[in-house]
Every structure is written in structure tokens, then in C-alpha cells.
Amino acid sequence: MNPTIVADVVRVLEAWAPPSLAMEGDRIGLQVGRMDKPVHRVAVALDPYPAVVDEALSAGADLLVTHHALIYRPLHRIDTGTARGRALARALAADLAVFNAHTNLDIAPGGVNDVLAERLGLTNVEILDRIANEQLRKLVVFVPTDHHEAVLQAVCSAGAGHIGAYSHCTFNTPGTGTFLPGEGTKPFIGSPGKLEWTAETRLETVVPERLVEPVIRAMLAAHPYEEVAYDLYPLEIMGKPYGIGRVGQLANPQPLHAFAQTVRDRLGLAHIRYSGRADCVVRRVAVLGGSGGRWVPHALRAGADVLVTSDCDHHTVAEAWQDGLAVVDATHAALERPVLERVAERIREGCGGSVDVWVCAGPEDPFHWV
Numbered sequence: 053m054n055p056t057i058v059a060d061v062v063r064v065l066e067a068w069a070p071p072s073l074a075m076e077g078d079r080i081g082l083q084v085g086r087m088d089k090p091v092h093r094v095a096v097a098l099d100p101y102p103a104v105v106d107e108a109l110s111a112g113a114d115l116l117v118t119h120h121a122l123i124y125r126p127l128h129r130i131d132t133g134t135a136r137g138r139a140l141a142r143a144l145a146a147d148l149a150v151f152n153a154h155t156n157l158d159i160a161p162g163g164v165n166d167v168l169a170e171r172l173g174l175t176n177v178e179i180l181d182r183i184a185n186e187q188l189r190k191l192v193v194f195v196p197t198d199h200h201e202a203v204l205q206a207v208c209s210a211g212a213g214h215i216g217a218y219s220h221c222t223f224n225t226p227g228t229g230t231f232l233p234g235e236g237t238k239p240f241i242g243s244p245g246k247l248e249w250t251a252e253t254r255l256e257t258v259v260p261e262r263l264v265e266p267v268i269r270a271m272l273a274a275h276p277y278e279e280v281a282y283d284l285y286p287l288e289i290m291g292k293p294y295g296i297g298r299v300g301q302l303a304n305p306q307p308l309h310a311f312a313q314t315v316r317d318r319l320g321l322a323h324i325r326y327s328g329r330a331d332c333v334v335r336r337v338a339v340l341g342g343s344g345g346r347w348v349p350h351a352l353r354a355g356a357d358v359l360v361t362s363d364c365d366h367h368t369v370a371e372a373w374q375d376g377l378a379v380v381d382a383t384h385a386a387l388e389r390p391v392l393e394r395v396a397e398r399i400r401e402g403c404g405g406s407v408d409v410w411v412c413a414g415p416e417d418p419f420h421w422v
């Protein structure tokens with residue numbers, strides 16, 4: 053078996069949080085290292101600070117996966133007198149690959165914001181700010197009849213054929229395929245130089261753009277032919293929506309003060325701050341992991357009673373209150389740390405247990421409370 057390499061881990065993460073979902077100007081992907089490097093151990097962390105790089109290296113990591121970028125603003129020099137420069141220098145010196153998924157992980161289904169909504173117990177969760185719809189492709193493949201079900205199962209297991217809550221949605225038409233094997237071929241059916249007429253099924257199904265590569269790989273692995281005849285074409289219909297932030301209902305509405313305490317406890321914080329009338333009842337909650345002040349208008353339009361986010365300034369919070377929206381302002385780290393365990397699980401599952409993955413203890417939340 054080939055060893056797992058950085059590209060395998062990247063493929064797993066990008067099938068979940070495709071780079072195409074990232075917001076404009078974001079810096080994501082492999083920032084240090086090379087794609088063909090073998091990987092045995094993967095460290096996952098929120099920020100690639102020097103202490104985190106050290107923690108990853110001392111535990112034998114070959115790859116560090118973070119949410120925030122190591123290189124975000126344009127890099128004019130590597131000043132090893134700064135934390136960022138030191139982290140970069142250490143990663144390069146020890147050949148530690150560094151990869152990050154940022155706004156693409158915020159937006160991805162099951163990413164930062166869905167994990168946060170789940171942590172706060174929200175139900176009927178919807179997207180707060182719709183950004184795009186998933187692009188869809190139609191896959192058509194011609195399969196000899198006796199391999200039809202194997203290929204169907206393979207492509208559907210890799211993610212093709214999902215429509216709403218239905219899986220394995222395909223259409224299958226029996227027919228006859230022809231081919232004439234050329235010189236030097238090893239045909240599965242027939243022999244070189246002789247025109248072959250074979251009972252085949254035209255299998256067609258829908259594939260989200262982000263899963264085209266694994267679906268085609270699964271299809272080729274299950275198909276018996278040396279050369280597989282298939283078509284892939286773009287569809288005009290819209291796939292499921294993608295967007296940042298989530299909004300949902302509280303199963304048990306709570307007064308704002310008690311709700312803020314719940315958020316504090318569920319995020320493992322010692323304290324939390326909030327704005328709004330302490331006794332107003334919270335039924336509908338908007339969440340946005342990271343700096344979410346800009347999404348106050350979206351939360352208001354979505355009918356939320358409160359926005360749970362971080363890094364809010366006076367004007368944002370004061371005006372939101374005047375407009376009837378309470379704000380629970382947690383810390384940026386507390387909102388985004390919960391997704392890290394999911395990132396580790398995805399890598400573990402996606403790489404078939406061939407790599408050790410763990411979430412780093414650091415970095416600590418930069419905010420302390422007195």
C-alpha cells in the first residue's frame with residue numbers, strides 16, 4: 053500500500069471544505085511544505101503559533117492543520133524576531149507541512165458554524181448569509197450489465213446520486229455498446245481486431261462539483277473496462293446553498309441572561325459578555341464563529357433575538373441593541389475551537405486510520421478574565 057501523503061489529507065479536507073467556498077482574499081491551502089511528503093502524524097490547531105509548531109514537532113507531526121493561516125498578510129520578510137517569522141522558520145527547518153482551511157471551513161456543511169449551532173443546541177438550523185449554491189455535474193457512464201450494480205454502488209458511496217434526503221438516485225437505461233479493441237489492448241470482453249457488441253447499461257446520476265474527483269476515482273476502480281466510456285457535463289440547476297453563519301431555534305427559550313450563561317458554559321468560558329435586556333426571551337439564535345459584527349443586519353433580517361459571535365465593538369453592539377438584536381460576545385478562540393475535533397475525525401476517517409491525528413493543547417485563548 054502506498055504511504056499516506058500530504059495530498060491525501062488535503063484531498064480529504066478539501067472534499068469537505070472546498071477551496072472554492074473560501075471568501076475573496078482569504079489565504080488557505082498548503083502554505084508550507086510539499087504535497088508528496090509522507091504523513092504519519094497530523095496535528096490540528098486553531099493558530100500556527102511557535103508554541104503550536106513546537107508541540108506538533110515534539111509529538112512527531114509531519115503535517116500541521118490549522119484554521120487560521122500562517123501566512124495571511126503579504127509577506128515581505130521572514131523576521132524571526134516575530135512569532136510568525138519564528139513559526140515559519142521552525143516549520144521550514146523541520147520540514148513540517150502547514151495547511152489551513154479558514155472561511156471555507158466556516159462555510160462548509162458540518163464546519164465551524166454548524167458545530168457551533170450544534171454546541172448551542174439549535175434546531176431547524178438555516179444559513180445566515182447565503183453566498184453561493186453548489187455547482188452540480190451530470191455523470192453518465194456505460195457499464196457492462198454484470199458490473200452495473202458494483203459501479204452504481206461505488207459512485208453512490210463516493211457521494212454521487214444525492215437529491216435532498218434521498219441517496220442512490222440514478223437512472224439506468226439498457227442498451228448495446230460497441231468497440232473494436234486496437235493492437236496491444238487487453239480487453240475485458242472480446243479480442244483485439246474484432247468488433248464487439250456488448251449488453252451495457254447507461255448509468256446516469258448527479259454529482260456535486262466538489263466530489264467529482266473521488267466519484268470518478270471510485271467509478272474507475274469498480275469498472276472492469278481498460279478504457280471507461282463516460283461523460284461529465286455541467287448542469288444549470290442549482291445545488292444546495294452555501295453560506296456563512298447559521299440561525300436556528302432554541303428548543304427551550306430562555307431569558308437572555310440565562311442564555312448567555314448557557315453559551316458561556318457550553319463554550320467552556322469562565323465569563324462572557326452580552327448586550328440587550330437581561331429578561332428578554334431568546335427563541336431564535338444566530339451564530340457566527342470568528343469576527344461576526346458585520347453580520348448584525350443578517351441576524352436582524354433572519355428574525356434572530358440574539359447573535360452569538362466575537363470581536364464586537366461598541367458601535368456595532370450598541371446599534372444592534374437599538375435595532376432589537378441582543379449580542380452575546382464570546383471569545384474568537386472559544387467559538388472556533390469546537391470544530392477542531394471534527395477536523396481531526398475527518399482526517400482519521402478519510403485516511404482510513406493510516407495516520408495518527410490529534411488536536412493540540414495550544415494555543416491558549418489570548419483573553420483572560422479578572
Ligand SMILES: [Zn+2]
Pocket residue numbers: 120341342343384388
Ligand atoms: Zn477565526
